[in-house]
Amino acid sequence: MYRITLAGTAVAYASSAMKSALPFSLFGLFALVTSTAVSASGPFPTLPPPLVDQWEVALRALGAEELVSEPVALVPEAPPVATFEEQIAELVNIERASCTGSGCPAPPLKLIALLTGVADEHSGSMALYDYFSHCDFVTGLGAFERMIAAGYVYYFAGENIAAGNSTPAATMAQWMGSAAHRANILSTGFRELGVGYFRQNGDLSNLDLDTNSDCDCSDAGESCSYIGLTHYWTQVFGMRNSVYPLVIADEKHQTATGAVDLYVYGPASAVEMRFSNDRVNWSGWQSFANDAAWSLGGGNGLRTVFSEVRNATTVYRACDRIWRTGAGGTELFVDGFDCDGAAAWSVIDP
Numbered sequence: 001m002y003r004i005t006l007a008g009t010a011v012a013y014a015s016s017a018m019k020s021a022l023p024f025s026l027f028g029l030f031a032l033v034t035s036t037a038v039s040a041s042g043p044f045p046t047l048p049p050p051l052v053d054q055w056e057v058a059l060r061a062l063g064a065e066e067l068v069s070e071p072v073a074l075v076p077e078a079p080p081v082a083t084f085e086e087q088i089a090e091l092v093n094i095e096r097a098s099c100t101g102s103g104c105p106a107p108p109l110k111l112i113a114l115l116t117g118v119a120d121e122h123s124g125s126m127a128l129y130d131y132f133s134h135c136d137f138v139t140g141l142g143a144f145e146r147m148i149a150a151g152y153v154y155y156f157a158g159e160n161i162a163a164g165n166s167t168p169a170a171t172m173a174q175w176m177g178s179a180a181h182r183a184n185i186l187s188t189g190f191r192e193l194g195v196g197y198f199r200q201n202g203d204l205s206n207l208d209l210d211t212n213s214d215c216d217c218s219d220a221g222e223s224c225s226y227i228g229l230t231h232y233w234t235q236v237f238g239m240r241n242s243v244y245p246l247v248i249a250d251e252k253h254q255t256a257t258g259a260v261d262l263y264v265y266g267p268a269s270a271v272e273m274r275f276s277n278d279r280v281n282w283s284g285w286q287s288f289a290n291d292a293a294w295s296l297g298g299g300n301g302l303r304t305v306f307s308e309v310r311n312a313t314t315v316y317r318a319c320d321r322i323w324r325t326g327a328g329g330t331e332l333f334v335d336g337f338d339c340d341g342a343a344a345w346s347v348i349d350p
Helices: 051-061 084-098 113-128 143-149 168-176 179-186
Strands: 002-006 009-013 030-035 072-074 156-163 192-199 207-209 223-226 231-239 246-248 259-264 272-276 291-295 301-310 315-324 331-333
Touching: 084 113, 084 168, 084 179, 084 192, 084 231, 113 143, 113 156, 113 192, 113 231, 143 156, 143 231, 156 168, 156 179, 168 179, 168 231, 179 231, 246 301, 246 315, 259 301, 272 291
Parallel strands: none
Antiparallel strands: 002 009, 002 030, 030 156, 072 331, 156 231, 192 231, 207 223, 246 259, 259 291, 272 301, 301 315
């Protein structure tokens, strides 16, 4: 079931063949939400094992007995300026933490590279091929088809798009001013987020404005020669079964202190959890809770926190990274582990 909303007015239909045109709004903002038909009891998609574990299997077959990725000390890097995508992610989690009403405050979302790639590609496509729509005018794919094509097997998913504003703050204000977009941003049905931004200088007044996302700008209330909007933004939201992210400090870009708050996603059957700064030295197992306090590794640089959550039969792994400043010392870097890909969250045996 799809639901497309324009400036807070929703029209629902059962399939892409049963589309209903929406009235155009000067907001120029659209939100689209869906959930898959998979039942809560499964079957659920199985994620591939981590690449590092595939190497371990091969090396163990050759006689290796103990395989540990040791931390390597490097010269600390200064944190780069947060990208527009990273700023949007921070603003999303600020809104979720400060919201009121049902489901609030909402837990933070994890910004992941896979969904950010989907969002960035759509923002760039809208700008370069002169259209504004959830439907990709080049490929004909809708939001959820684009996510699946990228390898994101979702249980729930949603997308917001916007154009015209030049800053993350202004774009977030635009989205939060629309009930449908606000609902996506604050939804507790999502755990992961991707953000895309593309700026096209010299944007011409030849934009295909598609208000019902059917890859056609000729329906009533639409325009095939709309003004150029220059700045194109996309948010992609998702939740995957058996994928339980770890989020450091509400996904802030950097921190000046080593003491951080963690948000730990886990299954309803989760019993215990533990953490590490290097995947070598672990805390003791403790009772599972969504909120935890943690101390980052010493020194400036890009810090990594690893987590393991277990129930009676399985262990779920995750990690997240944050830039630390003001601490001095060396940076710790752990090779062979991806905090933004599916490998970080694969289910493993305890």
